Amino acid sequence: MTGATQMLESGHSDVVHDVQLDYYGKRLATCSSDRLVKIFNVAGDQQSHVADLAGHEGPIWEVAWAHPKFGNLLASCSYDRRVIIWKETTENTWVQLQVFLEHESSVNGISWAPHEYGLIIAAASSDGTISIHTCGSDGSWETVKINQAHPVGCTSVSWAPSTTLGSPTLGVHRLVSGGCDNAVKVWRLQEGRWRMDWPALSKHTDWVRDVAWAPNLGIPKNTIASASQDGTVVIWTQENDGDQWEGKVIHDFKTPVWRVSWSLTGTILAVADGNHNVTLWKESLAGDWGQVSTVQ
Template sequence: MVTLLQTIDTGHEDMIHDAEVDYLGLRLATCSSDNSVKVYDIKNGHALLDDLKGHFGPVWQIAWSHPKFGNLLASCSYDKKVIIWKEANGKFTKYYEYANHDSSVNSVQFAPAEFGLILACGSSDGSISILTYIMETNSWDVKKIQNAHAIGCNAVSWAPAVFPESALDNNSEPSLKKMLVSGGCDNLVKIWKEDQDRWVEVCKLEVHSDWVRDVAWAPSAGLHHHTIASCSQDRRVIIWTSDDAISWNSTVLHTFDDVVWNVSWCLYGNVLSVSGGDNIVTVWKQSLEGNWQCISSDVSKGSGQINQ
C-alpha cells in the first residue's frame, strides 16, 4: 500500500503536467500549463529553488540528466521548443535551446549515461529528434527520425544500455545498444535502433485502438527479457515482452475507466505505476506466476499540488 507522506503546494497557476525527482533524490522539478518549470529542494523543507521562465506555452514534460553530466534539466513545450537548463549555485540558466520542430514537443528523455549526454524529443509534427552533446566542439549534433508517427509522436523512452542476459548469445558479453520506443497518434508503438549513424525502425506494435499517450521501457536490472509498458486513450495498458527486442508478445494489464496518460517503472522494472484521467494512481506488480496484480491505488486531485 502506498501511503501519503506529504503534500507540496507548488504555487503553479495552472495544471501540472509532469513532476520528476533527480537521480540523487535532492531536487524535484515540476512543469505546468502556466508556461513555467519549478525546481524544489526536497531535502530541506521543499523550498523553491528556482522558477524557470523560457517557454511561451504549456510545458508538457521534464527530464533530469545523469549526475555525471551535472544538474541538467530538459523541458519541452507546446511552443515547439526544447530547453536544457543547467544548475550552478542553486540557480538554473538556459544551457541549450532546440527549436527545430514544426509543432508541439510532447516528450523528452535523456539516454542512459553509458551513451553520453543524449536527449530524445518526440513532437506533434510526427518526428523524433536525437540531440547529442559533442564535448570536443562544445556543440550539439542533431539527428531526426522523420515521419516517425503519422499525425504526431506523444512519447519516447530509451532502452537500458545493457541488454538482458537472454537477449545475448551464450558466449557473448553484455553490449551497449542504442534503442528507443515511441508511441503516437497513429495508435502504434514503435521500436527504433541506431544503425551506422542513423536511426531505423525495428518493428511496429499494433494492439492499441486509439492514440498511445505514453511508453516506458523497463530497466533490465534482474530481468531476463525486455519489457515495455504502453498506455492509450483506448483506456488500456499493454505490457510488451521480448527476448530479442524484435519479436514482442503483448498482455493487457488492465482496461481502466478513463484515458490512461502515464506509465512509469520502478528501478528494478517489476513494479509499474499508472495514472489517468480518473485522477487515480494505481501500482501494479507481477506475481511469480506472471500475473499482474494491483497492489495499491490512490486518488490525487487538484492542479497545483503534488502528493508525495
Template sequence: MNTFNKEDAKMVTLQTQVDTSHEDMIHDAQMDYYGTRLATCSSDKNVKIFEISNSQHKLLAKLSGHEGPVWQLAWAHPTFENLLASCSYDKKVIIWKETSTNQWEKLYESNNHDSSVNSVCWAPHELGLILAAGSSDGSISVLSCNIDSNVWDVKKIQNAHSIGCNSVSWGPVFPPTNFSYTPQKRIVSGGCDNLVKIWLYSESEDKWIEEQKLEAHSDWVRDVAWAPSTGLPKTLIASCSQDRRVIIWTKSLATANQESSSSGWSYNILNTFDDVVWHVSWSIMGNILAVSGGDNKVSLWKETPDGRWICISGLSQTNK
C-alpha cells in the same frame, strides 16, 4: 487480465504535499536521481525546482524561457552534473544547467520541430549525453552532445508517427553477452496513429531505422515506458492509451540485442481502466509499474512469479 478494484488495493500513504504556486495546470513533476529535488512544469510557461526534505519543501529556482505550456521534464544522470530538459507547446526543447548553487542557465535550446514538443527522455548514461524528443509534427529528434565542446548534433526521425508523436522512452543498456558487445541505441515511441514503434540506431548507416511496429491499441497511445534492465532474461515495455488500456510488451533478451525482422514481442493487457490512461512509469528496479489516468487515481502493479500482473496499491489523487 486483472480488473483494478480500489477496495482490494492497499492505499499509498501521502507523505509530502507540495504547494508549487504555479498559476495554471501542472503537467509534469519529476524527482532527481537522488530524490531530494522536485522539478515541476505548468501551462504558466514556467519550470520550478524544489528541495524536498522529510515532509518539508522549499522553492530553489524558477526557470522562465518557454513561450507556451511546458509539457514534460527529464533530469539527466548526475554523471553529467545537474541538467534538466524541458519541452513545450512553443516547439522548443530547453536544456537547463545549474551553474552554481540554485542558479540555472540555458545550456542549449533546440528549435528543430514544427509543432508542439510533447515528450523528452534522456538516454542511459552509458550511451553518453543524448536526449530524445517527440513532437506533434510526427517526428522524433535525437540530440547528442560533445561534452568537451558543448556542441550538439541533432538527428531526426521524420514521419515517425502520423498525426503526431506523444511519448518517447529509451531502451536499457543490456549486460554484455561477450567482450565484443557494443551497446545498441533503441527508442520506443507512441503516437496518435495508435502504434508503438521501436527505433534502432544503425551505426553503419548513421541513421535511425524502424525496427518494430507493435499494434494492439485502438486509440491514441499517450505514453510509453521501457523498463530498466533487471537482470532477467527478458525486456519489458509498458504503453497506455486513450482506449483505457495498459499493455505490457515482452521480449526475450536472447533476441533483444539482435537486428532482426522477426518480432519476438508478445503482449498482455495489464488492465482496462474506467477512463483514458495518461501515464505509465517504472520503478528504478523495473519491477513495479505506476499507472495514472483520467480517473484521478494512481495504481501500482507488479508481476507475479506465474506471469500475472496484480494491483498492489492504489492512490486517489482527490485526497489532497
C-alpha cells in the same frame, strides 16, 4: 505496500503536467501550462521552493533530469516547439544551456539516453518526427531526426537500457515511441541511421499517450509499457533480442491513461489515469499483472 506521503503546494497558476524527482530524490521539478518550470528541495521532511525557470512561450508538457555525472541539468519541452536544457551554475541559479527549435509543432515528450551513451536526449513532436540531440566532447550539439516516425503525431519516447541482462558490453541504441496512429514503435540505431526494429506494435484503438521501457535490473527480458487514450495499459515483452514482441493488456481503466512509469528495478509499474488515480501494478510468478497499491 506502505510508504510516507508528502503533499507539496506547487505554486503554479495553471494545470501541472509533469513532476520529476532527480537521481538522488532530493530535488523536484514541476512544469505547467503557466509556462514555468519550478524547482523544489524535498530532502527529508522539509520542502522549499528554490527556483522558477522561465523561457518557454507555451504550456510545458514534460521535464527530465539528466544523470548527475553531467552536472545539474534539466530538460523541458513545450507546446512552443522548444526543448530547453537548463543548467544550475551556482546553487539555485539556473541558466539556459541550450535551446533546440527543431520541430514544426508541439514537443510532447523527452527522454535522456542511458548515461553510458553520453549526453543525449530524444524528443517526440506532433509534427510526426523524433529528434535526437547529442552533445559532443567540445560542448557542441548534433541533431538527427527520425522523420515520419508517427506521421499524424508523436506523443512520447523512451530509451532502452544500455545493456541487456548478463551482458558486460553496451547494447545497441534503441528507442520506443508512441503516437496518434495508435501504434507503439521500436527503433534501433544501425550504421548511423535510426530504423524501425520491428513492425509497429498494435493493440491500442486510440492514441498512445505514453511509453516506458523498463529497466532490466530485475527482469531478464525486454519490457515496454504503453498507455492509451483507449483506457488500456499494454505490457510488451521480448524474450531475446530479435524475437517477436508479445503484448498483453493488463487492465482496462475505462478512462484515458496518461502516464506509465517503472520502478528502478523494473518490477513495479505506476499508472496515472484520467480519474486522477495513480495505481501500482506488479507481475505475478504466473505472469498475470495485478494492482498492489493505490497512491493516495
